[in-house]
Amino acid sequence: MEHDEINDEEESRRPLGVTLIGGLYLFFFMLTVSSYGQPIPFFGRIFSGFEAQALVFVDSLLCLYLFLGIMKRQKLTLYLLLGYNAFEVANTLINLLFIKSGDLEKIVGEKVNPDALINTNVSVIIAILMLSLFIIRQHAYFTNRSKYLF
Numbered sequence: 009m010e011h012d013e014i015n016d017e018e019e020s021r022r023p024l025g026v027t028l029i030g031g032l033y034l035f036f037f038m039l040t041v042s043s044y045g046q047p048i049p050f051f052g053r054i055f056s057g058f059e060a061q062a063l064v065f066v067d068s069l070l071c072l073y074l075f076l077g078i079m080k081r082q083k084l085t086l087y088l089l090l091g092y093n094a095f096e097v098a099n100t101l102i103n104l105l106f107i108k109s110g111d112l113e114k115i116v117g118e119k120v121n122p123d124a125l126i127n128t129n130v131s132v133i134i135a136i137l138m139l140s141l142f143i144i145r146q147h148a149y150f151t152n153r154s155k156y157l158f
Contacts, residue, residue: 025146030078037071052106086150104129
Protein backbone atom coordinates (compact mmCIF):
# COMPACT_ATOMS: atom_id res chain seq x y z
CA MET A 9 0.00 0.00 0.00
CA GLU A 10 2.76 2.43 0.90
CA HIS A 11 4.57 1.80 -2.40
CA ASP A 12 1.38 2.58 -4.41
CA GLU A 13 0.94 5.90 -2.60
CA ILE A 14 4.50 6.92 -3.47
CA ASN A 15 3.94 6.09 -7.17
CA ASP A 16 0.67 8.07 -7.20
CA GLU A 17 2.39 11.04 -5.56
CA GLU A 18 5.26 10.97 -8.09
CA GLU A 19 2.80 10.76 -10.98
CA SER A 20 0.79 13.74 -9.75
CA ARG A 21 3.82 16.01 -9.22
CA ARG A 22 4.67 18.30 -12.09
CA PRO A 23 8.31 17.85 -13.19
CA LEU A 24 10.56 20.90 -13.07
CA GLY A 25 11.04 20.97 -16.86
CA VAL A 26 7.28 21.10 -17.44
CA THR A 27 6.91 23.82 -14.81
CA LEU A 28 9.63 25.88 -16.48
CA ILE A 29 8.00 25.50 -19.90
CA GLY A 30 4.66 26.51 -18.39
CA GLY A 31 6.20 29.59 -16.78
CA LEU A 32 7.77 30.58 -20.07
CA TYR A 33 4.49 30.32 -21.97
CA LEU A 34 2.74 32.28 -19.20
CA PHE A 35 5.39 34.96 -19.76
CA PHE A 36 4.73 34.80 -23.53
CA PHE A 37 1.02 35.26 -22.79
CA MET A 38 1.68 38.35 -20.67
CA LEU A 39 4.11 39.73 -23.24
CA THR A 40 1.56 39.25 -26.02
CA VAL A 41 -1.26 40.86 -24.04
CA SER A 42 0.98 43.84 -23.25
CA SER A 43 1.50 44.47 -26.98
CA TYR A 44 -2.24 45.02 -27.53
CA GLY A 45 -2.77 48.20 -29.56
CA GLN A 46 0.77 48.25 -30.97
CA PRO A 47 1.68 47.57 -34.62
CA ILE A 48 2.45 43.87 -35.17
CA PRO A 49 4.76 42.35 -37.81
CA PHE A 50 3.05 39.26 -39.23
CA PHE A 51 4.21 37.23 -42.24
CA GLY A 52 6.04 40.03 -43.96
CA ARG A 53 3.59 42.86 -43.25
CA ILE A 54 3.16 45.27 -40.40
CA PHE A 55 -0.42 45.42 -39.16
CA SER A 56 -1.92 48.16 -37.04
CA GLY A 57 -5.34 49.13 -35.75
CA PHE A 58 -8.09 46.53 -35.57
CA GLU A 59 -6.09 43.93 -37.54
CA ALA A 60 -3.19 44.11 -35.09
CA GLN A 61 -5.59 43.93 -32.15
CA ALA A 62 -7.24 40.82 -33.63
CA LEU A 63 -3.86 39.16 -34.19
CA VAL A 64 -2.79 39.92 -30.61
CA PHE A 65 -6.10 38.62 -29.27
CA VAL A 66 -5.78 35.31 -31.15
CA ASP A 67 -2.11 34.94 -30.17
CA SER A 68 -3.01 35.66 -26.53
CA LEU A 69 -5.68 32.95 -26.59
CA LEU A 70 -3.20 30.49 -28.10
CA CYS A 71 -0.57 31.27 -25.46
CA LEU A 72 -3.15 30.94 -22.68
CA TYR A 73 -4.31 27.58 -24.07
CA LEU A 74 -0.72 26.39 -24.33
CA PHE A 75 0.01 27.45 -20.75
CA LEU A 76 -3.06 25.66 -19.40
CA GLY A 77 -2.31 22.56 -21.48
CA ILE A 78 1.26 22.47 -20.22
CA MET A 79 0.11 22.74 -16.61
CA LYS A 80 -2.29 19.84 -17.21
CA ARG A 81 0.46 17.93 -19.05
CA GLN A 82 -1.89 17.37 -21.97
CA LYS A 83 -0.42 15.22 -24.74
CA LEU A 84 -2.18 17.27 -27.44
CA THR A 85 -0.55 20.44 -26.08
CA LEU A 86 2.87 18.93 -26.69
CA TYR A 87 2.14 18.80 -30.42
CA LEU A 88 0.48 22.22 -30.38
CA LEU A 89 3.59 23.67 -28.71
CA LEU A 90 5.84 22.31 -31.43
CA GLY A 91 3.45 23.56 -34.12
CA TYR A 92 3.23 27.00 -32.51
CA ASN A 93 7.03 27.19 -32.30
CA ALA A 94 7.39 26.15 -35.96
CA PHE A 95 4.85 28.84 -36.87
CA GLU A 96 6.83 31.44 -34.88
CA VAL A 97 10.09 30.45 -36.62
CA ALA A 98 8.40 30.74 -40.05
CA ASN A 99 6.87 34.10 -39.11
CA THR A 100 10.21 35.44 -37.88
CA LEU A 101 12.02 34.29 -41.04
CA ILE A 102 9.41 35.77 -43.36
CA ASN A 103 9.38 39.04 -41.42
CA LEU A 104 13.17 39.18 -41.61
CA LEU A 105 13.08 38.66 -45.37
CA PHE A 106 10.25 41.03 -46.25
CA ILE A 107 10.16 43.79 -43.63
CA LYS A 108 12.98 46.25 -44.17
CA SER A 109 14.58 48.38 -41.49
CA GLY A 110 13.15 51.48 -43.23
CA ASP A 111 9.62 50.17 -42.69
CA LEU A 112 10.35 49.72 -39.00
CA GLU A 113 11.92 53.19 -38.77
CA LYS A 114 8.64 54.74 -39.95
CA ILE A 115 6.72 52.99 -37.18
CA VAL A 116 9.28 53.33 -34.38
CA GLY A 117 10.21 56.88 -35.29
CA GLU A 118 13.95 56.40 -34.93
CA LYS A 119 16.88 54.79 -36.72
CA VAL A 120 16.96 50.97 -36.80
CA ASN A 121 20.29 49.19 -37.21
CA PRO A 122 19.81 46.55 -39.97
CA ASP A 123 22.64 44.35 -38.62
CA ALA A 124 21.17 44.37 -35.11
CA LEU A 125 17.76 43.54 -36.60
CA ILE A 126 19.20 40.48 -38.35
CA ASN A 127 21.16 39.38 -35.26
CA THR A 128 18.13 39.75 -33.00
CA ASN A 129 15.85 37.77 -35.31
CA VAL A 130 18.39 35.00 -35.83
CA SER A 131 18.85 34.82 -32.04
CA VAL A 132 15.09 34.50 -31.62
CA ILE A 133 14.97 31.67 -34.15
CA ILE A 134 17.81 29.83 -32.41
CA ALA A 135 16.12 30.30 -29.01
CA ILE A 136 12.81 28.93 -30.32
CA LEU A 137 14.55 25.92 -31.87
CA MET A 138 16.40 25.21 -28.62
CA LEU A 139 13.14 25.56 -26.68
CA SER A 140 11.51 23.10 -29.07
CA LEU A 141 14.31 20.59 -28.47
CA PHE A 142 13.83 21.00 -24.73
CA ILE A 143 10.08 20.44 -25.11
CA ILE A 144 10.72 17.29 -27.15
CA ARG A 145 13.01 16.01 -24.38
CA GLN A 146 10.16 16.52 -21.88
CA HIS A 147 7.64 14.55 -23.97
CA ALA A 148 7.42 11.65 -21.50
CA TYR A 149 5.87 13.96 -18.89
CA PHE A 150 2.91 14.88 -21.09
CA THR A 151 0.75 11.97 -19.99
CA ASN A 152 -2.75 13.47 -19.97
CA ARG A 153 -4.49 12.05 -23.06
CA SER A 154 -7.67 14.10 -22.60
CA LYS A 155 -8.60 16.12 -25.68
CA TYR A 156 -10.17 18.87 -23.57
CA LEU A 157 -8.62 21.16 -21.00
CA PHE A 158 -11.72 21.40 -18.83
